[in-house]
Amino acid sequence: MPVEFAPISDQSLPIWCVTQDAEIPEDAMAGNWPAACGFTGKTGELCLLPAPDGSVQGALFGLGQPARAGRERFILARAVSALPQRDWRLASLPEGHDPEELALGWLLGQYRFTRYKGDAPARPRLVCPDGVDADRLLAIAAGEFLTRDLINTPASDMGPKQLEASARKLANDIGASIEVTTGEALLKSNLPLIHAVGRAAEQAPRLIDIRLGDSGPMLTLVGKGVCFDTGGLDIKPPSSMGLMKKDMGGAATVLGLLKMLAGTGAAQRLRLRVLIPAVENSIAGNAFRPGDVLGSRKGLTVEVNNTDAEGRLVLADALTMGAEENPDLMISYATLTGAARVALGPDIPPFYCDDDATAQIIQTSAMQAGDPLWRMPFWEPYETMIEPDIADLDNAPSGGMAGSITAALFLRRFAEGAGRYVHLDIYGWQPAAKPGRPKGGVGQGARAILDAVPRLLT
Template identity: 45%
Template sequence: MTLLDTLLDDAPGACPIHLVRPAGFAAWRDAPPEGSGRAAAWLTASGFEGKAGRHALIPGPDGGLAAVVLVAEADEPGLVWDLAALRAALPAGDYALNVDAAAPADAAATAQAAALGWVLGGWRFDRYRRQPAQGRDAQAVRLAWPAAADRSSVRRMAEAILLVRSLVTTPAEDMGPDQIADAARGMAARHGARFRLVRGDALLAENYPMIHAVGRASARPPLLVDLRWGPEDAPRLGIVGKGVVFDTGGLDLKPAAGMALMKKDMGGAAHALALAGLVMDAGLNVRLRLLLPCVENAVSGNAFRPGDVLASRRGLSVEIGNTDAEGRLILADALADAGDEAPDLLLDFATLTGAARVALGPEVPPFFTDDDELAAALAAASQACGDPLWRLPLHAPYRSMIDSTIADINNAGEGGFAGAVTAALFLKEFVGAAKSWAHFDIYAWNAKARPGRPVGGEAMALRAVFRVLEERYGAR
């Protein structure tokens, strides 16, 4: 049984959850659907003020639960998390959502946000526990499918978000390059996609020298996942994700505190894989190519060094200013390959820089693009679905910060300023003939627990980006 199974086709006798807007709460309270004044008296006596995000349990005459009122805006951005929080607070039983005084403009969006929030509110990562995490059985709280919900849309998005969370939260011992490749292989099989793997020294033979250089020191060989799907004559969509399964920092070793969360450094690959799954499951009208360079940045006698100059697939020589700036190296080879096909849109995802976290914190991923139309669409989608994103500039004069005196470019440069911008400018050198490109510098982690978002891996920008793709390409 999965969390999606807690959304029921039919729930006779289900306890109603009344969704009420803050502005309409007083009117609803004074004339509740239950008919008597019992609900109004209870809410007044208990001091319930009807503020956004609050809920109240309303008892019946027998002392049992007669109804639930959830005060929330009925639009999508906050409703997902309001429903997630409510689910965690409800006693076991069956429930049904009633949109009373909320009167949403888009009933389908409201229904789908509620259903998605319900699923996410029940998720826990219990793979390594002898006993499930403390709290009531998540399967014991069930909701009837909201009438207007598109079940396929809810299912695919829930599965994509939970895939990211599961992959990123799994420790590196059990989530190496081969395990990411296995996840991609399984997804390819489910959707009839072509799957190809380039592994170990074959990376050199097929001209992916920087992927090989970064991963060669590990006992687990580096690899590149190459997945293709869709008709040849459809618009071309490239998706690339950074898959550093663990980052020691290489020979420029990170301190112990800096390595504590480095199992999440493959978060870009997890996001890219999940987005590719969304595209294929929805049947978007694209020719998709997914590239996942996957490595462990380890230390051994053959590790690449500070000061080395690496060849790249694009033909540019890259001086290594810091071996801890390895993610952009593996992305560069993959982006060069994807760009050679002149995709209409090329997207990359990476847990790339601490500078992005300093600038915007852990919850707002920056993105970079020269395409103003794409940037506007991403900003609008972010606002509409409550999936935070913020555009940062590809400020061309900062390109000089990653100049090299002996090579075409330096992977880290000097000075320490504008680290997220210079990383994006580095990647831009490799995107080639792509007609439009965007880079997402994500954190992929919840550092603190919030409703529906426990501590651990997290999907960021996924809902907003997929909304743009749906609007742009539609289904075949």
């Protein structure tokens, strides 16, 4: 869906943003109307201001108590669904509130997934505040909308073939090259884990490989593209399978991030590579089995102790391929473990990184971008948990403890060769509507990395 700011115009209506119980700006008083309406500036509270002829001449919007400002991101998105369909501008903003964050919240609040339900009603537009880079915010929102659309589309219309088509369209739009290795060609190209996980599905497994730029530091992004996950022969219960259209959330996020990098101009200073193993983990007579020992591109053998731990298998081959070029930085995104959600909930993905300086930059950028991440350790003593008796690695250690950490340790084995490696264990789903984030697919960690890239790769 298109995303836009309103043009600068005398016809735009003012919004006065006020904190709770603060004095209302004199030019927004409209007599005693706000007091008569009970407006106090509570979080998300809206008061439309009438003109003498009965039309709307402006609005007051509540930012809540300053001490609780950190409780809610993108608060101005609340106004998008409440204001009349007009063009609006920020007339006042209390000190300490970031106009860029508010404007991005407004843009994100315009999102609606309409593929199966007709067009969404037109939304009010905002004039981009002075001093805010409108083009950058529009590029960020467009990348986020791509990620959401891809995740929200069910597997009936977003299998490996359709994910490839979406990647091809994006590559064409931004002038990138793309190569795709499909089906039995995966074995010839020494990508056996991707083939093993996806071979039972109706749509053939594939590796999508996108490149953009030919000079500068190299950034490689790897995104898990499991378009639907039944759990394989270790089949999931219905309660766990219902959201598995989102198991390609890592792929959707790296494509959204690629769109942001290209749209903001950051890609012009980099060599970018995006690798997406796109598969469906299905059940059939040729599905890979519990107890199988599989070979990998790296030469390490993997004992399959649970076919529902398939994401780390397809990522392993893609990470190995990415590391062979020795990129300056390689980042993987994956909806990998429920353990991450138990530890940190749906809003805060953990990230793993051995390099303290890199981790600090990412943590700072995550806070600045309103895209929270939390560092977790590659805990060396747990390495023995992923080392079984009959193979080099175990894809699903027993015991159920430290599941996100052991998954990250597994992936790190295949990322050797990259200058620095970062892994994000994302959820990719908004379980309940929040400002700027309707229930459904959501990008996580893309805006944080976008903000960090200039400092990570200079």
